[in-house]
Amino acid sequence: MSAAPPAAAPFSDGAMTQPVSSIWQGLLQLYQFVSPRRRWQGLLVLAIMIAGALAELLTVGSVLPFLAFITDPEAASRHQAARWLLSSLNVHSHADAVTVFAGIFCVIALAAAAVRVLLAWASQKFMFRVGYDLGVAMYSRVLFQPYSFHVAHNSSQILAGVNKVQQVLNNMMLPLMQGLTSLIIAIFILAGLLFIDAPVALVSTMSFGLIYLVVSLATRKRLRANSLIIAQSNTSKMKTVQEGLGGIRDVLIDRSQAIYVKKFSRIDEKLRDAQAANALIGVAPRFMIESLGMVMIAVLALFLVRGTGGLAAALPVLGALALGAQRLLPLLQQTYNGWTQIMNNRSTFFDVLTLLDQPQSAEQRKPSIPIDLPFAREIEFASVCFRYPGASVNAVNNVELRIPKGARVGFMGKTGSGKSTIVDLVTGLLEPSSGDILIDGARLTSANVAAWQDKLAHVPQAIYLSDGPIIENIAFGVDRSKIDIDRVHDAARKADIHDYICGQTNGYETLVGERGVRLSGGQRQRIGIARALYKRASVLILDEATSALDDATEASVIDAVEGLGDDLTIIMIAHRLTTLRNCDIIFHIDKGEVVDRGCYADLIENKNVRKLKA
Numbered sequence: 330m331s332a333a334p335p336a337a338a339p340f341s342d343g344a345m346t347q348p349v350s351s352i353w354q355g356l357l358q359l360y361q362f363v364s365p366r367r368r369w370q371g372l373l374v375l376a377i378m379i380a381g382a383l384a385e386l387l388t389v390g391s392v393l394p395f396l397a398f399i400t401d402p403e404a405a406s407r408h409q410a411a412r413w414l415l416s417s418l419n420v421h422s423h424a425d426a427v428t429v430f431a432g433i434f435c436v437i438a439l440a441a442a443a444v445r446v447l448l449a450w451a452s453q454k455f456m457f458r459v460g461y462d463l464g465v466a467m468y469s470r471v472l473f474q475p476y477s478f479h480v481a482h483n484s485s486q487i488l489a490g491v492n493k494v495q496q497v498l499n500n501m502m503l504p505l506m507q508g509l510t511s512l513i514i515a516i517f518i519l520a521g522l523l524f525i526d527a528p529v530a531l532v533s534t535m536s537f538g539l540i541y542l543v544v545s546l547a548t549r550k551r552l553r554a555n556s557l558i559i560a561q562s563n564t565s566k567m568k569t570v571q572e573g574l575g576g577i578r579d580v581l582i583d584r585s586q587a588i589y590v591k592k593f594s595r596i597d598e599k600l601r602d603a604q605a606a607n608a609l610i611g612v613a614p615r616f617m618i619e620s621l622g623m624v625m626i627a628v629l630a631l632f633l634v635r636g637t638g639g640l641a642a643a644l645p646v647l648g649a650l651a652l653g654a655q656r657l658l659p660l661l662q663q664t665y666n667g668w669t670q671i672m673n674n675r676s677t678f679f680d681v682l683t684l685l686d687q688p689q690s691a692e693q694r695k696p697s698i699p700i701d702l703p704f705a706r707e708i709e710f711a712s713v714c715f716r717y718p719g720a721s722v723n724a725v726n727n728v729e730l731r732i733p734k735g736a737r738v739g740f741m742g743k744t745g746s747g748k749s750t751i752v753d754l755v756t757g758l759l760e761p762s763s764g765d766i767l768i769d770g771a772r773l774t775s776a777n778v779a780a781w782q783d784k785l786a787h788v789p790q791a792i793y794l795s796d797g798p799i800i801e802n803i804a805f806g807v808d809r810s811k812i813d814i815d816r817v818h819d820a821a822r823k824a825d826i827h828d829y830i831c832g833q834t835n836g837y838e839t840l841v842g843e844r845g846v847r848l849s850g851g852q853r854q855r856i857g858i859a860r861a862l863y864k865r866a867s868v869l870i871l872d873e874a875t876s877a878l879d880d881a882t883e884a885s886v887i888d889a890v891e892g893l894g895d896d897l898t899i900i901m902i903a904h905r906l907t908t909l910r911n912c913d914i915i916f917h918i919d920k921g922e923v924v925d926r927g928c929y930a931d932l933i934e935n936k937n938v939r940k941l942k943a
Contacts, residue, residue: 352671355682356505362466362685363459374448374455378510381448382517384441389521391437452506460498463685467494470687476758478687481718488567491684493677496563501674508667515660522657537658541614541665548610552672555603560676562600569593604673611669614662700777704784704867706769708732708755708898713764715754715921723762724750726921732898734867737891739901739909740916747921748902752870755900757781786861790873792853799830800837803859816863824859825889826852858889868898887911906932 360368418429468491519534573580573589580586671678708731715725725747732738732755740748753759754766757778766773773781794802803820804812817837821827829852833839841848841856848856861869871890890899891911901909909915910929917925917932925932 352675352678355678358682358686359463363462367455367459367462370455370458374451374506377444377448377451378513381441381444381510382514384437384444385514386517386521387437388441389518391434448510452510453503456498456502456506459502460494463498463681464491464494467491467681467684470685474687476753477718488571492567493560493563493681497674497678497681501671501678504667504670508664508671511660511663511667515657515664518657518660534657537661541661544610544614545665545668548669549672552607552610552669553675555607556673556675556677558603559600559607559673560680562596562603563677564680565596566593566600569596607669607673611666611673614665700780702768702771702773702777702780702784704734704768704781706734708868709767709770710751710754711765711767713754713761713766715750715759716762724921725754725761727764728921728923730916730923730926732900733913734898735895736914737899737901737912738914738916739903739912740918741903741906741909742918743904746918748916748918749872750921751918752872752900752902755868756785756787756870784867785870786864786866786868787870787872788854788857788861792857792860794841794848794853794856796840796842798835798838798840799856802841802856803837803863805860805863816865817859820859820862823862823889823893824855826855826859829855855889862893866897868900869893871899871901873902873904 363371471491522534523531569589569592573586573593580589710728710730713725713728714723716723728751740751742748750759754761757766757773760775768781771777795805800812800814800817801809803817814837818827821830821837830837830839858869858871869890887908890901893899901912903909906915906929912929914926914928915932916923
C-alpha cells in the first residue's frame with residue numbers, strides 16, 4: 330500500500346462543490362453536454378408547444394360563438410363567416426345550425442387534444458433522450474478522469490453522483506419541460522381571455538399570480554434547505570449500503586446488522602421528511618386557487634346576469650371565461666409545481682453538474698494514435714518526487730532507481746511507506762510532482778503514456794472479477810466476439826490455472842460469481858495473472874497480489890510467475906521480504922524514499938529489513 334492520499338473535499342456541503350450560482354446558469358452549462366441533434370429536437374418540441382397553445386386558444390375562443398349561437402338564434406345571421414358556412418351547407422333551421430357549430434367545436438377540441446398528446450409524446454421522448462446524453466457524458470467523464478481523481482474521492486460519492494442523473498431527469502428536467510409547456514399554453518389562453526373580457530381576465534390572473542408569488546417567496550429558503558438535505562441523504566444512503574454489503578462477512582460475524590440498519594433508517598427518515606415537506610409546498614396553493622376560482626366565477630356570474638342583456642348575453646361570456654379558467658388554473662399549478670420540483674432538486678442538480686464539469690481528458694477531446702515508446706533497455710527514475718493534492722509532505726521523495734528489462738524487481742516496505750505510489754508512477758497513473766520517469770531514456774509524458782500502458786499488465790491484491798464466465802474474466806474488457814480462445818488457453822496455462830478450469834463441468838464457461846466468490850483466493854489470483862498475460866505485456870506488475878494468500882498458495886503462485894520467461898519484466902510489491910526472495914533486486918521503501926537496495930541475500934543481513942521477513 331502507498332502513503333494514503335488526503336481525503337478530498339466533499340462534493341458539496343456533504344455532496345459536491347456547486348459549480349454555478351443559479352439554476353439558470355446551470356441549465357446553460359448543461360446545454361453544452363446535449364448533442365447537436367438533441368438541440369434541433371428541442372426546437373421541434375418548442376414548435377409543437379406553440380401549436381398546442383394555439384389549439385388550446387382556439388378551443389377557448391370557439392366557446393364564445395358556440396354558446397352565443399345556442400342562446401341566440403339570430404347570432405349566426407350577424408356574422409358573415411357563419412352565414413356563408415350555413416348557406417354552403419344548406420342549413421336553415423336553428424337546430425341544424427347548432428348541430429353544425431357543435432360539430433366544429435368538437436373537432437377543434439379533439440384536434441387540441443391530439444396536439445396535446447403529440448406534445449406529451451414528443452416532450453417525454455426528448456427529455457429521456459436528453460437523459461441518455463447526460464448519462465453517457467457523466468459515465469464517460471468519470472471513467473476518463475485521471476487516477477488521482479479516483480483515489481481522492483469516495484467511490485460512493487461518485488456512484489451516487491452518476492445515479493443522480495436519473496433523479497435530475499425525473500424530478501427536475503421533466504417538471505421543467507412540463508412547466509414550460511404549461512406556461513406557454515397559459516400565456517396563449519390568457520391572451521384569449523383578454524380578448525373576451527380584459528378587466529376580468531387581468532384581475533383574475535393577477536389574483537392567482539399573487540398567491541403563487543407570495544407562496545414562492547415564503548417557501549424558497551425551505552425548498553433550498555430541503556434540497557440540500559435530499560442530496561446529502563442520497564449520497565449517505567449509497568455509502569451506508571456499500572459499507573454494509575461490502576463488509577457482509579464481518580457484519581454477519583459481528584452481528585452488526587442493527588447498527589447499519591439504524592444508520593440507514595436515520596438517513597432515510599431525514600430524506601423522506603424533506604421530500605414530504607417539499608411535496609406539500611408543491612400542492613398547497615392549488616386548494617386556495619381552486620376555491621378562489623370558484624368564488625370569482627360566482628361573483629362574475631352575478632355581475633353579468635345583473636348587467637345589460639341578462640342571462641342570454643351573460644351565458645356565452647361566462648361559459649368562455651369558465652372554460653378558460655378551467656384550462657388555465659391547472660396550467661398555473663403545473664408551472665408552479667415545476668418550479669418547486671426544480672428547487673427541490675437544486676442541490677442534486679449541482680452535484681450532477683460538478684461531475685459533468687470535470688476536465689475532459691486529451692483522449693476524449695481528440696482521440697489519436699498513441700506516440701510509440703520503445704522499451705528495450707530499462708525504466709529509470711530520475712529524482713522523482715510526488716505529493717498528493719492537498720498533502721503537506723511528499724508521498725515519494727527524490728527516488729533514484731533503474732529497472733532493467735527482463736529483471737525481477739521487488740519493492741518492499743511497511744503499509745503506507747510509498748511503494749505502491751512508486752508503482753502507480755511507473756504505470757503512468759500518477760505524474761511526478763518533480764523529476765522524470767525515463768523509458769530507454771525517453772521521458773514519460775501525457776503524450777506517450779498510452780503507448781507505455783499498452784506494454785503493462787497489472788495484478789492487484791484484490792482482483793476484480795465480474796459475475797460472468799472465466800473466459801470473459803481472463804479476456805477482461807474484450808468484446809466476446811473478439812476473444813482469442815487460443816490466447817486465453819495459453820495465458821491460463823502460464824498462470825497454472827488451465828487444468829483447474831478444464832476440470833470444471835462448464836470449463837471456461839464456468840461462472841465465477843460476483844467478485845469471484847465461487848473461487849478460492851489462489852484461483853482468483855491465478856485468473857488475475859492469466860488476465861495480465863492475455864494482454865501479452867512487456868511488464869507485469871504484481872501489487873501485493875499474494876499478500877492475502879497462505880504461505881503454500883503464495884509459493885505456488887510465485888512459482889507460476891517465475892516460469893513466465895526471461896523476456897518479461899516483473900515488478901512485485903510486498904510488505905514481506907520472503908515474498909521477494911527470487912527477485913534480482915529489491916528496493917526497500919520507507920517514508921517515500923529508497924533506504925536500501927540489493928538482492929534477498931544482501932537485505933536479509935539488514936536488521937531493519939529482517940523485521941519484514943515474515
